[in-house]
Amino acid sequence: MDTANVIPINVGHIQDVQELNKTKPTTIPERFVRDVTERPSTLDTTTTTDDIPIIDLSKLMNGNDPDDFHTEILNLTTACQEWGFFQVVNHGIDLSLLKSIEKVVKDFFMLPIEEKQKYPMKPGVVQGYGQAFVFSEDQKLDWCNMFALGVEPHFIRNPKLWPSKPADFNETLESYSREVRKLCQNLLKYIAVSVGLKGDVFEEMFGVAVQAVRMNYYPPCSRPDLVMGLSPHSDGSAITVLQQDKGSPVGLQIFKDNTWVPVQPITNALVLTNGRYRSVEHRAVVHRESDRLSIVTFYAPSYDIELEPIHDLVDENNPPKFRKYNNGEYSINYLSNKLQGKKNLDFARI
Numbered sequence: 001m002d003t004a005n006v007i008p009i010n011v012g013h014i015q016d017v018q019e020l021n022k023t024k025p026t027t028i029p030e031r032f033v034r035d036v037t038e039r040p041s042t043l044d045t046t047t048t049t050d051d052i053p054i055i056d057l058s059k060l061m062n063g064n065d066p067d068d069f070h071t072e073i074l075n076l077t078t079a080c081q082e083w084g085f086f087q088v089v090n091h092g093i094d095l096s097l098l099k100s101i102e103k104v105v106k107d108f109f110m111l112p113i114e115e116k117q118k119y120p121m122k123p124g125v126v127q128g129y130g131q132a133f134v135f136s137e138d139q140k141l142d143w144c145n146m147f148a149l150g151v152e153p154h155f156i157r158n159p160k161l162w163p164s165k166p167a168d169f170n171e172t173l174e175s176y177s178r179e180v181r182k183l184c185q186n187l188l189k190y191i192a193v194s195v196g197l198k199g200d201v202f203e204e205m206f207g208v209a210v211q212a213v214r215m216n217y218y219p220p221c222s223r224p225d226l227v228m229g230l231s232p233h234s235d236g237s238a239i240t241v242l243q244q245d246k247g248s249p250v251g252l253q254i255f256k257d258n259t260w261v262p263v264q265p266i267t268n269a270l271v272l273t274n275g276r277y278r279s280v281e282h283r284a285v286v287h288r289e290s291d292r293l294s295i296v297t298f299y300a301p302s303y304d305i306e307l308e309p310i311h312d313l314v315d316e317n318n319p320p321k322f323r324k325y326n327n328g329e330y331s332i333n334y335l336s337n338k339l340q341g342k343k344n345l346d347f348a349r350i
């Protein structure tokens, strides 16, 4: 996952936004101020959160009521086809575990900067504490601190980056990641079914799936209109599960029908289906007074897997839109470029 050894880069000084915020700056440093066309107000939203699809996983898992199952599969199809995104309820993960992970992650971000800097995200590397996806000195910075860790399989972990404080961080992240992994596997099963494939098609295709977590902390900003919490992008994973705290009333936004729609969710984003299901473009904005935390799990095929559109979804009327590619090469490409809308898909687009 680390690309530092391959590409020599100069990212300049990256200010820590929490520390910056503590100084109550009267003006926002230039490096965070977005060009007018990239500010949060562009293409602002009229759609409301109520429209965002909600999937009740228990209706799919229980299998008690065939009508419920069928309706929910149709909901899933619409969600993946038209949104590339949905919220999941009755997902089976203990609420106490969701609260515990939120607490340890928040406690981590509240540690003194010296403590957090024991786990630095080096330039061009995606694990550790800092800002990912920064590759040049003149690139604008996001109003966000990140802490990212590889979780599974074990060889992607950098044990030196797993923090010793708060004391129960590692154990909680392990339990949480186990549960989220099961959720990803279940969602992928029903996503396969929703597109007319066998439930285990992704599990077989993925090999030993890669799982990573990125924790994002967005402090308040006196000029939320000028900065971006997280630049617009779509994720590089097969499926993403996003948990966010109730901190700020604004935060995650998804791009739909040319507007940015705000969300309060657990979510996902998808590839592999020859464009039939799309991954949603999304971004995060920040708030004048409230902070916000998100915990994002990325679940993706093994790096050594060759991926291509599923044959059953390709025919003369639907020719392949993506070439066959190695997922490790795709991941390196994704992680060594700044976040830029859906540009990452150009890597494999025909």
Ligand SMILES: O=C(O)CCC(=O)C(=O)O
Residues within 6 Å of the ligand: 214, 216, 230, 235, 242, 244, 251, 252, 253, 282, 283, 284, 293, 294, 296
């Ligand atoms: O904080 C959020 O809501 C968005 C996070 C996100 O999109 C990511 O980490 O990829």
Ligand SMILES: [Fe+2]
Residues within 6 Å of the ligand: 233, 234, 235, 282
């Ligand atoms: Fe994302």
